[in-house]
Amino acid sequence: xxxxxxxxxxxxxxxxxxxxxxxxxxxxxxxxxxxxxxxxxxxxxxxxxxxxxxxxxxxxxxxxxxxxxxxxxxxxxxxxxxxxxxxxxxxxxxxxxxxxxxxxxxxxxxxxxxxxxxxxxxxxxxxxxxxxxxxxxxxxxxxxxxxxxxxxxxxxxxxxxxxxxxxxxxxxxxxxxxxxxxxxxxxxxxxxxxxxxxxxxxxxxxxxxxxxxxxxxxxxxxxxxxxxxxxxxxxxxxxxxxxxxxxxxxxxxxxxxxxxxxxxxxxxxxxxxxxxxxxxxxxxxxxxxxxxxxxxxxxxxxxxxxxxxxxxxxxxxxxxxxxxxxxxxxxxxxxxxxxxxxxxxxxxxxxxxxxxxxxxxxxxxxxxxxxxxxxxxxxxxxxxxxxxxxxxxxxxxxxxxxxxxxxxxxxxxxxxxxxxxx
Amino acid sequence: xxxxxxxxxxxxxxxxxxxxxxxxxxxxxxxxxxxxxxxxxxxxxxxxxxxxxxxxxxxxxxxxxxxxxxxxxxxxxxxxxxxxxxxxxxxxxxxxxxxxxxxxxxxxxxxxxxxxxxxxxxxxxxxxxxxxxxxxxxxxxxxxxxxxxxxxxxxxxxxxxxxxxxxxxxxxxxxxxxxxxxxxxxxxxxxxxxxxxxxxxxxxxxxxxxxxxxxxxxxxxxxxxxxxxxxxxxxxxxxxxxxxxxxxxxxxxxxxxxxxxxxxxxxxxxxxxxxxxxxxxxxxxxxxxxxxxxxxxxxxxxxxxxxxxxxxxxxxxxxxxxxxxxxxxxxxxxxxxxxxxxxxxxxxxxxxxxxxxxxxxxxxxxxxxxxxxxxxxxxxxxxxxxxxxxxxxxxxxxxxxxxxxxxxxxxxxxxxxxxxxxxxxxxxxxxxxxxxxxxxxxxxxxxxxxxxxxxxxxxxxxxxxxxxxxxxxxxxxxxxxxxxxxxxxxxxxxxxxxxxxxxxxxxxxxxxxxxxxxxxxxxxxxxxxxxxxxxxxxxxxxxxx
Numbered sequence: 011x012x013x014x015x016x017x018x019x020x021x022x023x024x025x026x027x028x029x030x031x032x033x034x035x036x037x038x039x040x041x042x043x044x045x046x047x048x049x050x051x052x053x054x055x056x057x058x059x060x061x062x063x064x065x066x067x068x069x070x071x072x073x074x075x076x077x078x079x080x081x082x083x084x085x086x087x088x089x090x091x092x093x094x095x096x097x098x099x100x101x102x103x104x105x106x107x108x109x110x111x112x113x114x115x116x117x118x119x120x121x122x123x124x125x126x127x128x129x130x131x132x133x134x135x136x137x138x139x140x141x142x143x144x145x146x147x148x149x150x151x152x153x154x155x156x157x158x159x160x161x162x163x164x165x166x167x168x169x170x171x172x173x174x175x176x177x178x179x180x181x182x183x184x185x186x187x188x189x190x191x192x193x194x195x196x197x198x199x200x201x202x203x204x205x206x207x208x209x210x211x212x213x214x215x216x217x218x219x220x221x222x223x224x225x226x227x228x229x230x231x232x233x234x235x236x237x238x239x240x241x242x243x244x245x246x247x248x249x250x251x252x253x254x255x256x257x258x259x260x261x262x263x264x265x266x267x268x269x270x271x272x273x274x275x276x277x278x279x280x281x282x283x284x285x286x287x288x289x290x291x292x293x294x295x296x297x298x299x300x301x302x303x304x305x306x307x308x309x310x311x312x313x314x315x316x317x318x319x320x321x322x323x324x325x326x327x328x329x330x331x332x333x334x335x336x337x338x339x340x341x342x343x344x345x346x347x348x349x350x351x352x353x354x355x356x357x358x359x360x361x362x363x364x365x366x367x368x369x370x371x372x373x374x375x376x377x378x379x380x381x382x383x384x385x386x387x388x389x390x391x392x393x394x395x396x397x398x399x400x401x402x403x404x405x406x407x408x409x410x411x412x413x414x415x416x417x418x419x420x421x422x423x424x425x426x427x428x429x430x431x432x
Numbered sequence: 433x434x435x436x437x438x439x440x441x442x443x444x445x446x447x448x449x450x451x452x453x454x455x456x457x458x459x460x461x462x463x464x465x466x467x468x469x470x471x472x473x474x475x476x477x478x479x480x481x482x483x484x485x486x487x488x489x490x491x492x493x494x495x496x497x498x499x500x501x502x503x504x505x506x507x508x509x510x511x512x513x514x515x516x517x518x519x520x521x522x523x524x525x526x527x528x529x530x531x532x533x534x535x536x537x538x539x540x541x542x543x544x545x546x547x548x549x550x551x552x553x554x555x556x557x558x559x560x561x562x563x564x565x566x567x568x569x570x571x572x573x574x575x576x577x578x579x580x581x582x583x584x585x586x587x588x589x590x591x592x593x594x595x596x597x598x599x600x601x602x603x604x605x606x607x608x609x610x611x612x613x614x615x616x617x618x619x620x621x622x623x624x625x626x627x628x629x630x631x632x633x634x635x636x637x638x639x640x641x642x643x644x645x646x647x648x649x650x651x652x653x654x655x656x657x658x659x660x661x662x663x664x665x666x667x668x669x670x671x672x673x674x675x676x677x678x679x680x681x682x683x684x685x686x687x688x689x690x691x692x693x694x695x696x697x698x699x700x701x702x703x704x705x706x707x708x709x710x711x712x713x714x715x716x717x718x719x720x721x722x723x724x725x726x727x728x729x730x731x732x733x734x735x736x737x738x739x740x741x742x743x744x745x746x747x748x749x750x751x752x753x754x755x756x757x758x759x760x761x762x763x764x765x766x767x768x769x770x771x772x773x774x775x776x777x778x779x780x781x782x783x784x785x786x787x788x789x790x791x792x793x794x795x796x797x798x799x800x801x802x803x804x805x806x807x808x809x810x811x812x813x814x815x816x817x818x819x820x821x822x823x824x825x826x827x828x829x830x831x832x833x834x835x836x837x838x839x840x841x842x843x844x845x846x847x848x849x850x851x852x853x854x855x856x857x858x859x860x861x862x863x864x865x866x867x868x869x870x871x872x873x874x875x876x877x878x879x880x881x882x883x884x885x886x887x888x889x890x891x892x893x894x895x896x897x898x899x900x901x902x903x904x905x906x907x908x909x910x911x912x913x914x915x916x917x918x919x920x921x922x923x924x925x926x927x928x929x930x931x932x933x934x935x936x937x938x939x940x941x942x943x944x945x946x947x948x949x950x951x952x953x954x955x956x957x958x959x960x961x962x963x964x965x966x967x968x969x970x971x972x973x974x975x976x977x
Contacts, residue, residue: 290572297571305569305667340565 011181014039014082015089016103020055021120021148022091023065024155029089030068032184037077037085045076057324057351060156079103083110087118087177091148094122094263104134104143114140116174119197120148124267125205128168128197137171144169144178145197147204153322164191168200205271208264209281214249215256216284219291222252222431232431233413252431254385254411255292257319257328262288292330295383295411296337298428302381302407307341311404313379315372316386316412317349317356324351326359330411331385339365348375350388376402387412396423435926436803440496447492448760455891456484456870471746473736474729475900476909478746482870483753483893484761493752494742496924502748505923510738512538512699516930517796523930525704525915529731529908538699550695550709555720557674557694557712561607561633562719568671569661570630576608578623579713580653581637582645584702585676586613587784589637589713591777592706592726595907596718598774609717615645620652629660635674637710639702641682644939650686676709701930703784704915722904729908737916747916750895754833754917755924757893758804763831767821768811771838771862774902778837779811782914789918789929796928805925807833814838815861825869826888834869834894837910838862841901866894 014037015026022038030036044050047069048062056062068074082088083106090100100121107115115135119128128145135141145168149158162185169175175194186192195203218236225232232252240247256262262285269281303310319329326332331347338345345366347356353368360366369375372390376382376399384391392414400406406425408415413429420427435441459465460482469481508515512522527536527543534544560566564573579589590611610627612619634653638646650673657668665687675683678696694709706714707727715723733747742748757763766786768779790806812820814836825832838859843851872890873879879887897913899906922929945966948954952974954967 293571293573300567300571305567305571305663305671336563337565337567337571340560340563341567 011035011087011177012037012085013087013089013181014077014085015091016082016100017089017091017093017096017121018050019091019093020058020061020152020155021150022089023051023055024058024061024150024159025089025091025120025148026074027061027064027068028156028159028185029181030071030073031064034073034181036068036074037082038074039079039082040076041078047074047076058155059153059322064156079106083107086111086114087116087181089146090117090119090121092121092123094124094267096121097123097127100127100131101134104131108135108141111139111141114173115142116177117141117143118146118178119143120146122204122264122267123201125201125271126198128201132197140173142169142171142174143197144171144174145200146178146182147200152325152327153320160185161188162186163188165189165193166200166203167192167194168197169194170196205264205268208261209268209284211249212256212261212265212281212284212288215251215253216287218250218252219255219287219430225431231417252413253291253330254294254334254430255288255290255330257292257330262328289333292333293337294430295330295385295409295428296334298409299338299381299383299407302409302426302428307338307343310343310380311378312338312343312345313375313382313403314345314347315349315375315382315384315391316388317347318352318386321386321388322351324355326352326355329386332359334383334385334411335360335366339363346375346377346379348372349386350390373398373402378402378404380405381407381409383409383411384414385411387414396420396425400424434799434802435500435924438496438499440492440499444489444492444496444756444760447489448756451486451489452484452761454484454486456482456893457872457874457890459484459486460870471744471749473746474732474909475903475906476746476913477896477898477900478750478913479896479898480749480753482866483757483895484891485753485756489756490743490749490752493756494748496755497742497748497752497920500924500926502742502920502923505919506738509919510734512536512543515928516701517928518931518933521930522699523701523704524699525701525707526731526734528700528705528707529727529734529912531728531731543697543699546695546697547708551720551724553694554709554712554715554723558715558720561716564606566633566671568630568632569657569663569667572628572630574631574633575606576610576627576632577635577713577716578610578612578620578627578632578653579635579637580612580620580646580649581635581676581710582613582615582643583784583788584705585637585639585643585646585710586611587777587781588703588706589711591775591781592711592714592907592911593717594777595774595902596714596722596726596904598902599722599904600717600719607716609713611713612649613645615648617649617652620649624653624656629657629672632657633672633674635676635712636683636686636688637676637712639678639696639700639705639710641675641677641679641686647686654687674712676712703788706911718904725904726908729903729905729910730912731908732905733909733912733916737912747913748920750913751917751920751924753895754807754921757833758807761831761893762804763833763893764804764807765830765832766807766809767817767825767832767834768809769814769817769834769836769865770811771814771836771858772842772902773813775837776813779809781911782811783809785914786918788932788935790922790925790927791934792927792929795926797926801925801927803925805927806921811835814865815858818861818865822865825892832892834866834892836862836866836894836896837899838896839899839902844901862896866896869894 012035013029015022016039026036026038042050047065048056092100104117117131119131128143132143147166149162151158167178222232236250239245240250265285269285272281317331318324319327335345346369348369356368408420408425409428417427417429417432465481470477470479510526512524514520514522516523528547530544532548535542536544561574566574568574593609610623636650657672669687670689673688674692675688676694676696677683678698680693683693696708700708737747768782770778786809787806792805793801842855867875868888869892870890873888918929948966952970954970
């Protein structure tokens with residue numbers, strides 16, 4: 011099938027790649043002067059595992075090509091994978107498509123425009139002329155975007171048109187080998203379901219972080235509590251790791267729109283509290299450092315391991331590390347950062363900040379450091395050479411923002427250790 | 433020569449006899465009156481057409497100013513002469529708003545440079561706080577500012593923060609700002625109950641850093657932080673206190689580290705100090721760019737005051753009209769009536785500015801005045817006062833001069849038609865009141881037939897200060913206008929407006945009363961009335977314990 015993909019987000023690229031690979035002809039709509047797809051993707055998307063090769067292969071095979079708007083206007087199926095802030099642009103596009111279309115038109119919206127957005131797009135089109143907008147809840151997670159598209163466990167489709175549903179199912183059939191649940195509901199319900207899932211996950215994280223804080227006061231190790239809770243089948247283990255806040259692109263954005271939606275109706279501030287507390291949580295490692303050094307970090311050297319918002323991604327979007335780096339640098343302390351993937355993004359962001367140094371060797375980052383702050387649990391940080399670490403550091407202090415180390419072991423090696431909720 | 437012997441004074445007295453009884457309803461029949469009696473400086477329109485004056489009055493008043501050598505005094509003010517003679521100091525608040533790069537030498541230093549260095553220091557502090565990078569003892573960013581100060585360290589910043597809230601910096605959105613001044617702790621105690629010590633920063637503002645009101649509140653704040661944090665004092669001083677004072681040594685002695693000192697100078701009077709680091713809360717509220725706009729507006733008024741002939745000089749005319757009303761029409765109370773809720777603290781601010789400056793009864797040479805000086809200032813937000821004291825303005829026995837202050841434009845870009853309508857309503861009320869005060873019930877038909885209880889005699893003079901809109905710049909103009917007005921009046925009355933000896937004795941006397949009160953000794957050494965009150969208080973306290 012000929013499909014136009016609109017947007018420049020990770021979802022747009024991953025969807026384009028996955029659909030091209032299953033034999034579709036993808037028209038990637040772009041006004042950019044940049045004609046090399048890999049350059050156009052930008053560094054954080056480019057580093058998404060498997061994506062770079064897939065996209066360049068599919069461009070080579072000509073199953074993905076760049077298209078101007080006027081070319082796209084002649085196509086019947088359109089995937090909107092746009093940024094949450096681009097709803098007005100989406101309306102413009104859909105109006106133009108509806109005006110030009112001679113036959114049926116299918117708009118597959120998978121952007122986070124909020125509840126009711128797909129219906130509003132539908133209202134710009136002529137349903138009697140078989141112009142239909144549907145919502146397809148993307149399930150992408152940075153670091154495993156392609157896997158999530160190719161092997162979803164469940165699919166949520168917001169569609170109230172039979173013909174459109176059949177087209178959609180045909181399009182995504184190659185990805186349904188491991189599919190356990192397929193839900194078809196109205197677009198508004200599907201959008202709300204997507205929002206509710208993200209809200210629920212955020213609540214779990216917010217809750218365990220809250221418990222971790224309490225645990226610290228009570229002298230209780232949150233890990234023990236978490237394992238006990240997770241064993242209850244009504245609760246389960248997922249999304250119950252305390253840490254220094256969640257980041258990324260889709261998660262906080264979606265959560266914000268949910269919180270906004272709720273506060274607009276003046277009904278519920280629980281979600282706002284979760285969002286607000288998460289922002290505070292991001293600075294928690296800084297506060298531990300601050301208290302360790304009696305509120306004086308001036309001219310100290312602080313090493314950071316891991317800056318991307320999660321392992322497997324180079325993205326710094328809403329990453330807790332940014333808050334910690336800004337906070338330390340603002341105290342005129344030197345921040346020495348190592349990250350397996352995100353150094354290039356960090357350099358772009360901090361090139362004019364004399365207090366921020368990006369360092370390609372993780373032990374080099376520790377040189378003369380007054381503390382190590384671990385913020386992203388990349389596998390290579392799990393079992394480091396602790397002796398070498400001690401030799402490198404000026405003071406053996408570890409702030410473990412992801413609870414990857416064993417306190418007893420670390421302390422027996424002579425480190426001062428701060429975890430989250432321990 | 434004594435003021436009352438001056439030629440122009442005598443001429444004004446005769447002129448008042450000839451014309452002073454002319455009713456405003458007669459004067460306002462002249463269609464050109466508005467053109468003759470309004471002046472504009474940038475975004476500020478000064479309308480004095482509802483004053484009981486003629487063109488001759490203005491001419492005579494300007495002669496009086498010349499006879500009092502006002503020009504020389506203006507030069508002395510701006511050049512830094514020690515015109516605060518009783519304390520041998522300059523009064524250089526105008527230097528606080530001189531643009532960078534100017535030169536003004538005082539005792540061998542270029543104080544303009546000093547001023548701008550301080551502005552840069554303020555800017556660093558403001559940026560750090562706005563960026564959420566000023567951290568409290570727990571490492572949380574500071575989100576609450578409590579300004580502890582009294583008099584000039586309170587009224588100016590408090591008024592300005594309220595006035596400029598609409599133009600607040602986007603970065604200040606997260607900041608809560610409070611002002612604490614009262615000695616009895618009632619503001620502070622209830623405030624502290626609701627604040628988070630980990631995220632609260634105190635600005636301790638005191639020119640001398642000996643003001644007991646301020647220091648006792650500051651000590652309560654410190655104690656509150658100690659209890660909440662368990663941290664050592666050094667840490668608390670470093671992260672929770674900024675001091676603004678001309679007494680750096682005293683700030684250090686109290687505990688504030690020098691990095692957190694912002695200087696003030698003895699050539700700035702407390703009630704003229706909101707343009708200095710005392711204005712830190714203003715900068716925190718509106719952002720440094722707007723604070724610099726405030727200074728620019730005041731500087732524009734300075735330039736106008738210094739370089740414009742008296743006949744078209746806003747501060748000079750505002751002052752001279754006051755002199756006319758007070759000394760020749762015998763009107764000795766002055767109401768300040770802002771038609772704008774944002775200016776709610778303008779009346780108390782002007783009370784201090786005018787009454788502490790010119791509330792004096794001896795000349796610079798120490799001779800007793802044989803004429804009236806500063807009137808009693810009072811006022812309130814106009815539309816609210818309409819339901820309170822306007823009754824007296826319209827039908828009481830006291831002649832009162834009024835200043836209406838209002839903006840022509842407000843809410844125009846808010847996209848909120850309800851608020852725009854409210855502004856229209858406010859403007860309508862402002863114009864209605866000054867019109868009735870001037871004309872009385874002659875503005876309606878058949879008023880003469882109404883019963884005497886319903887009559888309005890009118891002839892209450894007023895000035896309207898119409899801002900194009902209330903911005904940091906126009907607000908700077910407005911306040912500088914009043915500052916210079918006060919100065920001009922002081923020159924005419926031949927008094928020193930920059931000292932305040934009348935507030936000293938009370939402090940001394942309070943000190944002598946602390947001991948008998950705290951040690952429950954019923955002294956008899958005071959006057960019978962004070963002895964009696966002291967005894968009544970002590971008896972009450974005994975029943976408590």
